[in-house]
Structure formats: structure tokens, C-alpha cells
Amino acid sequence: MADFTTSEMMTVAAARMLGNGTVCFVGIGLPSTAANLARLTHAPEAVLIYESGPIGAKPEVLPLSIGDGDLAVNADTVVSTPEIFRYWLQGGRIDVGFLGGAQIDRFANLNTTVIGPYDAPKVRLPGAGGAPEIAAMAGEILIIMSQDKRAFVDKLDFITTAGHLTGGESRKEAGLTGKGPTAVITDLCIMRPDPETRELVVTDLHPGVTADQVREKTGWDIRFANDLRETGAPSETELSVLRDLLKRTAEAHGTGK
């Protein structure tokens, strides 16, 4: 088995969840890395849509920003940003929304707005971007975040983007159409909402990770599935494609790291 980092494992595990041919609304950063890895491995027909306008984007290297020129060059078409949100997202054309976030709670609600009170924030975060409507209207949502007690919190200071709200049927009752978050992929494990309570439950531990490590990095009393599985380690192909992609990207952006 190849040697790999926890962050590589996270990206690979997330990429595997994107089926071939699915239409995916891609957030920048980790989601974009995972979506492009999927496209370059098992999902060549995945359709990547970025909120800046590219539809069917096939970037050679990863975009640092949601509007990098490389996104437009090989896209099937490039439309205006309002059209992306109106005809494509709100129009119900998106299968999967791929999101990250600063903070998440047990019901997969996301905070990207503030730490502390809204009017006197301790930390002012970037804000909502496209997330609230992506999470509301895509067929389902995948969330990818590095795990950490300050990120996986018991209570959010601010709900920017609704996941399963207060659990149970609360999401449906609020009138949200899509399925909402179906998986949260971290550098330690994969969590999925419990079918009844919608509380996140660890269903897969990445190779070599223990339940205690996950507990230490979760701000609530995290539950584990009875049939807890181990995530399959990244294959040689997955790793080499991912590493080449990141290498190409660093070279192209002159951000060599």
C-alpha cells in the first residue's frame, strides 16, 4: 500500500463520491480539488459547474480562484453569473453540490459568516457566497472539511447555510427541496446523517485512524455506526493523479508549495 497523507486520503475519499456523469456545482478549494480528481480518474463525464459561469469546466490545473481563466478555456460554455444561479442552480439542474466550510455542527449546518455575535464579531469570516442556495437546491450536498474541534462545533454562532437544521424532518418542513448533506468527508473519517435523526454519524474511519482521534477533534459527542467501515486506502492511480494535479497547479500559479 502506498504512503499517503491524511489530506490526500480526504481528497481521494471525497472524489470517490462523485459519480460519473453527475452534474456538480463546485466550490473553490478542497471541493474543487476533489471534483477535478474525480474527473481525472473514475468520473471523466462528470460535469463541473463553477459559480463564475463555466459549465463543463475541464481545468488543466486547479483554479486558485473561482473565476480563473483556465476554467473558461475548456468549458462547454461560459454563461453569466446570474444565469448560473437562476437557470442552472435554481432551475434544478444540479445533482451534487460540493462544499467546504469554516464551521459545521452535528446536523451539518455550516457557518462561514462570523465567530461571535454578528454585530460585534470576534472573527469576521468571508460570508455566504453561493452556499445557502447551493445547499438548498442541489440534489444532494457533499461537504469536505479538515477536522478540528474549532471547526466541528457543538453549536454554531451563525447558521449561514442550512444542512439538516435541527435534525429529523426539520429540513423538509422548512421547505428545502434537495436532500441536503449526504456525507461529510474529513481528513480522519466519513460522516453520514442518521436516516431518522439526521445527526452526523461516523460510518467510515480512514486507514490507521482511531475513534478516539475522531472524538478529540469533534466538538460534540460524536456517534459511530455499528457497522463502522474502514475507508479504502488511495490507489496508486488516485495518488499519482492527485499529486501530478497539485504539482502542475503549484507550478502554474507560482505558489510552489
Add this chain to the structure above:
Amino acid sequence: MADFTTSEMMTVAAARMLGNGTVCFVGIGLPSTAANLARLTHAPEAVLIYESGPIGAKPEVLPLSIGDGDLAVNADTVVSTPEIFRYWLQGGRIDVGFLGGAQIDRFANLNTTVIGPYDAPKVRLPGAGGAPEIAAMAGEILIIMSQDKRAFVDKLDFITTAGHLTGGESRKEAGLTGKGPTAVITDLCIMRPDPETRELVVTDLHPGVTADQVREKTGWDIRFANDLRETGAPSETELSVLRDLLKRTAEAHGTGK
């Protein structure tokens, strides 16, 4: 003075009203003929917009339909039909709306919907098209129609497009933003709304036309301005440009008439 037909006089008189550089939303038929004559004579910088999408259209020959290809070829740009009505017309970018109509009343309201009751029409006309919103939102409206008792009627069976409604301030009170119809150009004369009552008053008689001829062809007791003027006859240039345009058009469309 050159020899000319009443219909040529009508087109020329209408064309003269389109100032150079004005942005004009052009209806098909007579309005399009007049607008293009203006563009080819005194108003080379007039911007012609057709509801099918061309902005800054410069057709070589007159379009038979509002979407003729020739409209797109030399246009500054071609946008979608919804964009024309949303960003350009409703967005308040149109100076002059150039309309025709089947029936008109003394307050320059137009009927292009039905003769007789709506639910059991004697004659079913084509309908509204873009007229109601063009007449509502263009800075001002020019109407060009051949005069006839069945067209210039005392009472409309149906108001498709609001002109000055019941006269006076009724248009403004209804919340209509543009000035509304400022002139009606016929094959006999030019009518303009009275500044107070907004009732159409004949301000100009075309050369050789008598007030009685106008009365005979108007379905209400038409009024005449005290300072009734005579329309200047078409110049050699106006006539030759118009005739060449119509000739080119007939040849191109194979509708030689």
C-alpha cells in the same frame, strides 16, 4: 415639387420625427420602413432595436418579419428576446417607440386584439405583441397608421395598448411612466395630443389634403389646430432613398410589388 403618393408622404413625415442618435424600439411594417428611412437620411446615428433581439440594426433591405436575418447581420449586438424586454425596454433605455395598429381612438389608445366581444370576436386580430409595454415604457411613442373610418374609431372594442387612456392626467394617474403617444402620422395628416385634454388634434395636413377628407376618414368628430400647418412635401432625396429601399426590399424578398 416631385410627384409622390400619400403613403410615401406618410412614411417620410414619420421618418422626419426620429431625431439623430435616438434609441428607437421599432415595430414591423410601416414603423420599420419609416425608422430605416430616417436612418438612411437625416438620422444615421439612430439606434434601431427590434424585439427579436438586434440592437443597432442596420438592415440593407426592410425586414418582412421582425426576426429577419438581415437584422442580425449588421447589428451592434444581438441579445435574447427576454433581455430586450427586461434590460432594454423595461430597463428604461428606449427613447422612442415606433408603433402601428389596427384601430386607434381619440386618445391614441390602440386595439390589435379583437373586433367585437373578446369571447366571441367578429374579427380576431393578432394580439398585443410588444406594444403594451413599449407604449408604457419608451420615452415617447410615435404611431403610424393609414387613415380610415374603420381604423380611427370613436370607441375601441378592446384597449390592447394604453395611449392617453381617457385623456387629461389619466395616463400619469394610471402609473404609466413614458410620455405616451406624441404624434400620430397618417397618409392624410399628423395628429398630436392636446396638451390638456390629450385628445388628438390635427396639427399638420399633408400637401393637397383638405380638412373634410380627414373628417371623412375619422370615426369621431376630429378637431383641428388653430395654427394648422401643411406638411413639407417629400424632398427628392427622401423620395429616392425611400423608393430605392422599397425596390431593394421587393427584389430581395421576391415579393415584387
Add this chain to the structure above:
Amino acid sequence: MAKICSLAEAIGEFLRDGDTVAMEGFTHLIPHAAAHEVIRQKRKDLTLVRMTPDLIYDQLIGMGCARRLVFSWGGNPGVGSLHRFRDAVEKGWPHRLEIEEHSHAALANAYVAGASGLPFAVLRGYTGSDLPKHNPRIKFINCPFTGEQLAAVPSVRPDVTVIHAQKADRKGNVLIWGIVGVQKEAVMAAKRAIVTVEEIVDDLEADANACVLPYWVVSAVAEVPMGAHPSYAHGYYERDNRFYTAWDDISRNRDSFTGWMERHVLATRDWAEYRDVLAKTGGKL
């Protein structure tokens, strides 16, 4: 995902009796071949939506395919009346036709709302017009911020939209250029979309911001050269104005209309055969 197939298969599989059908094309790229195939396959009880019903809808109405018409301008552009449309509305032949009548601005906005997944459209419209008195589907609402009154109409959400375009590639990506009208909105507003094209090519060679419909929003693509005639396809052929003029006579009375449709449409196997017959008859009776 787009199925590349014959027009007959496309209509057979994706357009059903009772459907709400939008056939769009603002005098450019009007899907005449597709309309003929709908008539050949004898679809009925259709709700037909179109901003500018012209010859194709005159034919569908005259052949009894339509139960209801949603429109904003019905005429023979540059020629005059649609005689079959008028006969249906004025005299109920071949049967009564329900109509829902709008202005262009309202119907264009209703397509945009449909494409945007919204139940209604808001516009500054209909003020002072009698149309709202006769169309209960035109309402007025107030802006929650300014109090201003605005018109509202339900969005158009067809079961199937049918358009004609210049090109598709072998995956079914579609390119429309020139006067694009309301076609993109009509396709995005619909559950299913049938597209006929002048040609299927290896590469669309589309400009980055061109009007492209990705294969995964299109149900079927059929290659039908000259499929818009007597309308035109920018870059391929011009509008056949003579045919529009001829249609005025053909459609003026019921017998001549029916005779013409039987000979040219019902008696022909497909668009290619129709084109042959048309060449022989010269479009005349």
C-alpha cells in the same frame, strides 16, 4: 442525456397527447419539420405555447392537435392573418380552442421564470390594457420594499420544448446563433427538450459565450436539414417569403388547407419526402 435519433423517434418518444408544448423560434429557426411530425403522428389535446404563433401553429390548430393556445401575437408575419387560428377562435373549427393571451414582455418573462425554477414572473406591464380583464392568469402584486404595483404572470413550464438549431455535436451539445429569441429559456423551462438541427458536427467551434445548450439538458437531437423552412437558419438558408405569402391562399379556406396538409404532410413519410413533394407542387395546391 441527449439521444441522437430520427425526428420520428424523438417525437414518438418525448411528445405525448395532452402535453404542454412550446415550439419556439422568433421568426428565425422555427421548428417546422418537428411540427409536421407532430401532425403526422396525430398528437391531440396539446396545450401549445408560443410567443408568435405563425404557420406551424396555424397548421397544428387547423389539424386539430391543439386544445389550448398560450400566446402573445398570432399572425403571418409581413403577410396578414392566420386563417386557421382565426377560424378556430371565431368559429370553433375544427373544434373550440381555449386561449390564454399575454403580451410579449409577459410571456418572455414567464419563460425566464420557468427556466429559473420560479412559479411566477414579475414585470412592469399591462397597465391600462384590457388584457388583465380577460386573462385571470394576469395578477398585480406590490413590491415589499417600495409598495409599487407590478404585474405577475405564472411561469411557463412546458412538458416538452421543441426548437430548431444550426448545429449539434455528436454528444448532443447544441449551438444556436444569430437571433436566439427565447429558445434557451424555453428549453431550460421544460421537462424535456427536442432539438432538430441543420447538421451534426464533430466540433461546434462555438465562441466561449455563445448560446450553447449542453447535451444533458436535451432529450433528443435529430438532424433535419432545412428543418426550419419556410423560416430560415442563419448561415444556412434564407427565409422563404414566397411561401409565407402562398400560405395566405392555401390556408384561407378549410378544404384547400385540408387538401394541402393531406398531400404535403399526412401523405409523406418524413420531412425529406415532404420537401420533394413541395418541390413538385411548388407549395401550391
Add this chain to the structure above:
Amino acid sequence: MAKICSLAEAIGEFLRDGDTVAMEGFTHLIPHAAAHEVIRQKRKDLTLVRMTPDLIYDQLIGMGCARRLVFSWGGNPGVGSLHRFRDAVEKGWPHRLEIEEHSHAALANAYVAGASGLPFAVLRGYTGSDLPKHNPRIKFINCPFTGEQLAAVPSVRPDVTVIHAQKADRKGNVLIWGIVGVQKEAVMAAKRAIVTVEEIVDDLEADANACVLPYWVVSAVAEVPMGAHPSYAHGYYERDNRFYTAWDDISRNRDSFTGWMERHVLATRDWAEYRDVLAKTGGKL
């Protein structure tokens, strides 16, 4: 009608203290040169509107030009925080900054509504989010036909919109291609529009359906090569990712920020001189 002039003239004549200003460009074609000129001319009390406030708004906010910010995502794309934006919101430096916060979908729709001459936009949005609790300019309305609840936001109608584009012709017709973002809507929604371009050419050579702004909706056009840097201009130059990374250090504390702005912007006559200084300093302090 577009006035072809220098950037200094354009800002001097068309952008005033207290204006509501939208500078748009979705990471592509961001009008950096124009923002610098606004800072040089010491405009103040501006209401700044932008979906994605990034470096240019960080600079305008840090230099005290802004009273209010309307936005939906404020960060240094691919790098991290906007330190001047955070300092203003968290600590009120250089002075308090009012914020009106939306989601991208809402703000994009608000521009569309503004361009469409409507007072508000309707969208399916904000459900379950805390944003409506803190932004009174987000309301909910019901569809007059289905009763469905939808979100409503006021339209954006800037006094002036500022964008950067690839080309203009000598009349002032403007061509934007590639990632066009929300620029057309921002221009159509505004009373005045200032456009900087990479080059002024004889003929735009634009595709029929390209994103073109006619000269008569543009107030002023200024030729400013590299005017989007460190953002990019598709077909001209790439995004300078190193500068975005460097900005994180430059802007992290108040003194380094102020020192950098004085040396690079306030002490330079125009964009060309700024580019020279930048070449010497390598963007460093």
C-alpha cells in the same frame, strides 16, 4: 454616449463622494486601476456594492473611502482573509463600516432586477439561514398563483458602475468575453458606467451574440493596459497569484498597509507610474 478619456477624467467627472458604486468582475477583469484612481482622488462616503469584495475593496475600505458595503463574499480568493475589511468590521478602523450582507444568488438577482428596471428581485433563497435575521432588506413573499413562499431583496441600482473589459472601439462600444460574471447587469442597473479597457480598437470583431455594451449605455471609456492586474484579462494576461499572496502580508497590519498604499498609489500620478513603482518594489513593502 461614451466619452473616450483618461481614467482620471472619467473618475473625476462620473464618480462622486457619497455615490453608490458597483465595481464588478468575478475574479476576472477586476477594475484595479479604476479603484486606485478613486483612492487617489480621495472619494469618500461611498456605498460599495460587489458580490466578491477582494483586494480592491480591501484597499478602498482601508483608505477610508467607504461608508457602507453591500456584498455576498469577502475574502482574498485562494489565500484567506481580507485584513482591512476585517479590521473595519471587527475594530472599526479607519472608521465604522456599515454592511448589508447577502448570498451570491440574492445579489446576482438584485443586479438583474436593477438592470430590468424592477424595484426588487424574487428568488428561492435564504431558507434556514440566519442572514434574514440580520438583514432587514431580505423579506419573504408569497406567489400570487401557488402561494409558495419565496425570498425578495431590493434591486441594486448603483449611481455608477465601474468595470474593466478587454476592448472598446472608437465609438465606445465595449466587448467582454470569457468569464463575464455580472458585469453586463451591473452596467445596465447603473445610472452611469465607467469602463477601462485593455485596448481601444477600430473593430471589436465581436461574435453576433457576444457580450457587447453599446456606447450609449457607457458614460466613459478609458484605455488602461494591464488595468485589471493582479486580476487577469482573458486573452491578454494571467492572474498574478503571487500578488494575491503578497497582499496577505502587506495588508495584515495598518502601518504596512498605509505605507504600501502611500508609496504605490498616493505617491504615483497614474496606473502607468504605479506599474513602474510596483516593478521596482516587486510589490513588496
